[in-house]
Amino acid sequence: MNYTLLKRINNPEDLKKLSIEELPKLCEEIREFLIENVSKTGGHLASSLGVVELTVALHYIFDTPKDVIVWDVGHQGYAHKILTERRDRFHTLRQYGGISGFLKREESVYDAYGAGHASTSLSAGFGIAVGRDKNKEDFRVVSVFGDGALTGGLCYEAINNIGSSSVPKFIAILNDNNWSISENVGAINKYLNNFAQTTLYNRFRRRVREGLEKFPKIGKQMTFLARRIEEGARGILTSGALFEALGFDYIGPIDGHNLKELIKTLKNLKDTNHPVLLHITTQKGKGYPPAEKEPEDYHGVKPFCPEDGLIDTIPGVLLYQDVFGKELKNLAQIDERIIGITAAMPTGTGIIPFLKSFPDRFYDVGIAEEHAVVFSAGLASRGLKPYVAIYSTFLQRSYDQIVHDVCLQKLPVVFCIDRSGVVGEDGPTHHGTFDLSYLVHIPNIVVSAPKDGNELRNLMFTALKYDKGPFAIRYPKAEATPYNEEAAPEEIEVGKWEILNEGKDVSILAVGSMVAEAMKAVTLLKDSGVDAELVNARFVKPLDLNYIKSRIPSFSKIVTVEENSIIGGFGSYIGIVLQELEIKTNKLSLGIPDKFITQGKRNILLDEIGLTGEKIAEKIKSFLRKSDSKLLKIHSK
DSSP: OOOTTGGGOSSHHHHTTSOGGGHHHHHHHHHHHHHHHHHHHOBOHHHHHHTHHHHHHHHHHSOTTTSEEEESSGGGOHHHHIIIIIGGGGGGTTSTTSOOSSBOTTTOTTOOSOBSSSSOHHHHHHHHHHHHHHTTOOOOEEEEEETTGGGSHHHHHHHHHHHTSOOSSEEEEEEEOSBSSSBOOSHHHHHHHTGGGOHHHHHHHHHHHHHHHTSTTTHHHHHHHHHHHHHHHHHHHSHHHHHHHTTOEEEEEEETTOHHHHHHHHHHHTTOSSOEEEEEEOOTTTTOHHHHHOTTTTTSBOSBOTTTOOBOOOTTOOBHHHHHHHHHHHHHHHOTTEEEEESSOHHHHTOHHHHHHOGGGEEEOOSOHHHHHHHHHHHHHTTOEEEEEEEHHHHGGGHHHIIIIIITTTOOOEEEEESOBOOSTTOTTTOBOSHHHHHTTSTTOEEEOOSSHHHHHHHHHHHHHOOSSOEEEEOOSSBOOSOOTTSOOOOOOTTOOEEEEOOSSEEEEEOTTHHHHHHHHHHHHHHTTOOEEEEEOOEEESOOHHHHHHTGGGOSEEEEEEEEESSSSHHHHHHHHHHHTTOOOEEEEEEEOSSOOOOSOHHHHHHHTTOSHHHHHHHHHHHHHHHOHHHHHHHHO
């Protein structure tokens, strides 16, 4: 496509040079540009397609970056990036060294607030508006929320606070597309949409429209007037009543794809002297038929063929999330106590096989991780066995609930923590690099990590049998081989490690995803004359005290390897226990450094932070050279 208009737009000032009549054509070009580029890089396509008109209208009316736009979820921000001096770099989206797939303050002055998780924009926007007033500054603030954010409690905390204030020049825009990542769930979603879906309402609406259109000459004008009256009535009878009661002036709902109406409305609202909530309705995946038909599949999509929408797949590759879904279904067939829970991520977590087989034992609570954890605690208190599948980065939101509601009460909740470690192109907001650190110090919880798909199955079975308290299983976004789907699950002794290779020069204690990389390192070390012992430290808590007491004293050097923050994780815990047991040995801890890791393919990032087999071997040889003259001579040959 030639992108006749888009190639002229480098920033919002260029956008303002276009006439309103040219903007629909620009929106078409933006959509084509999004599809062309995201089909190559992968990314969050459907949500960004749905807010193209809104994005154009916002930058057309408001004086950005002086006026501040706060996007609730970064995956709605692609059109925003294109219009704000990043069009020429958009082909690097989510790539190593490229632009982020989310909003990022250090990337652009137009990204007023970073966002990779949902439900944050109202609180952040309100803080920016109040800060503006305290500093006696003059600019407008717009917070865009929705796309599932209203299933998160943080939105309501913000609404409660904002509605009781009189902050001026603050607009909250509810992007109501009836979806988050998967289809929206819960009473709030029903409240926003049920009235407009009733048979009585739609029959009445259709008959009024048909009757008005029969009037000669003035029929179209009367139909337009009736539609505006209808919008106001819907506001009173449905969502408007909720937001008006909470202190907002409510406008809408209006069509979020009608540019002229959006521009007129925003122009009228931009200088109000009190909080305003504008409710717009949009279609997730708008303008691309495959995404319109399957918005969940195109929420976060892999590279695909833009002509037919076929998504590239690697046949035969089984990920940990796939094994989790298969095994949860299998376990549920033998134990009716099992309940499956996720927070708006049934497809992403792989729980779909369980959902299809046991729909009455499955709960998607929406973007509400805190509720998911407390809900699971309540279930466990009644003798049920909840398996809670949540990404590591999102489970961070539930830290207090894990401590207060689950661990303190020793309730047997099973946490299946997906996307632990480096996840790839989604970058620092989505890397699961802290779960060992925020779990291992909590009393009463078992923390484990499988080395492959077979061990994930066995740990899930072990967790089913364990009734002394909560049980966490963390696993990466990676291939889960080897995995034998036909094998029966086996119970593992809680706290028991596995010696994979006996050696005498150094003991390598590897956790989960790092076992395979450590095995590569053992082979490389052997070629250098180093006889390394490799241990699958599948239990991070409790530790295998028998191995620590009986084997570690025979080594003058040990190495811990984990795909977790080096601070507060497995290596730190080992160091504390060795000190308590008065076992003296030189220890090298390898893990994720004390920084946020950028986006990029997983193998590139692991190499950059030194967690590939080759880099692990190099670091161990350097460690041995510094502490052992005998090995120094071997390595020098």
